[in-house]
Amino acid sequence: MRAALVDSQGRIIGRGAIDTLPESGIDNARMRLARLLESARATAPDGAEVVGVGVSTAGPIRPATGTYNHPPNLTGWHGKTMKPSLAESLGIPVWIGHDATLAALAETRFGDHIGAENLIYVTISTGVGGGIIANGEMVTGATGGAGEVGHITVRPGAYSCNVGCDGCFEGNASGPAIARAARDRFQNDGPLAVLAGGDPMNITSQMVFDAADEGDTVAQEVVDITIENIGIGLGGLMNTFDPEALVIGGGVVQGLQRHWERLNASVVEHALPRYENGVPLTATRLGDDVSLLGAAQLAFREARKL
Ligand SMILES: [Zn+2]
Known part of the structure; x- marks a missing residue:
């Protein structure tokens, strides 16, 4: 799992990474992810508002709830979601999307096809x-x-x-x-x-x-x-x-x-x-950061609708 603080121009400010360890269960992964996100949030400049968290994950997931639907590489996570508990522990909204869909979203905002x-x-x-x-x-x-x-x-x-x-x-x-x-x-x-x-x-x-x-x-x-x-x-x-x-x-x-x-x-x-x-x-041309940037754009996009 990788986390980053991303600004609205797609600049990555603070970042970190930890092992997913899917076999330890979704609750364990969510608690460790929350700590990783807190350390990314701590890199925000003074006065910057962190509008929310976007999560890019292997799927399939139901996008509204973030609930996994028989994910082939996340054994035991079917029917579960980290969205409400993650939002509660961080105190800001959380949105979850499928990694390849968010890569497409990143291209329309931070890649070579802005506005597509x-x-x-x-x-x-x-x-x-x-x-x-x-x-x-x-x-x-x-x-x-x-x-x-x-x-x-x-x-x-x-x-x-x-x-x-x-x-x-x-x-x-x-x-x-x-x-x-x-x-x-x-x-x-x-x-x-x-x-x-x-x-x-x-x-x-x-x-x-x-x-x-x-x-x-x-x-x-x-x-x-x-x-x-x-x-x-x-x-x-x-x-x-x-x-x-x-x-x-x-x-x-x-x-x-x-x-x-x-x-x-x-x-x-x-x-x-x-x-x-x-x-x-x-x-x-977004390289390995395409999913991080897509997750960030998901959060910016959804936060505007609140
Ligand atoms: Zn096939």
Whole structure:
């Protein structure tokens, strides 16, 4: 868990971090988070008003109450929320949002797309997730589960994700998916074999991109398929939401940026003809702070409504 005091211009003033320890339970995490937030608040300049707390979390959560709804990585937190007790211990309002949705919100306030009313943020990392801003509002869905773009089918009959859906975006374009596709095609010679020290189990998505740069044909094939899979996924999102900005972030983006023209062309190819002159694809420049800034913007935005 990371906490920061953020001003209305997106400047991070004080920050700190502690381990989440989800297995110790939500109450334990909430008490430690409250202390972390108090120390961030203590860095506020004299006279500054702290309007509230925004919390960005892995979901799914019900946004109004912050209640977790079967979160896959927070075992035992289902049906629970830290919102009321956190607000009580800190004495200021608390708002909670889904991390990828808040990353999208951060882009519309502190990123390269200030004021965008329609923006999609897709994180391509250990998994594939997404956040959607449509007509200026965060799209949360009926149960807080909206934005799970990682489970759009992009390649039926290919790989499944951990959830088990066949041929989904996450199963065929996340970092582990790229590594797995290369492992399954492994050959004992060439740059990829050298980078992996001869053991296919060592392959990472970073190695696949690096080996492709060095002319490794297996790695190049995996990069080609990955670019097409991402183009199918993002092209479908263009058609569905017609965003002003389509922003990608996450660990895999570093490798993808070396193939930016082809990635753009792949999204155009899989989008409707109305986008034949280009799609508004960019890579985030907010880095690791994108979720902190999104959480801050959630608090600024909601505090204005009070
Ligand atoms: Zn899936």
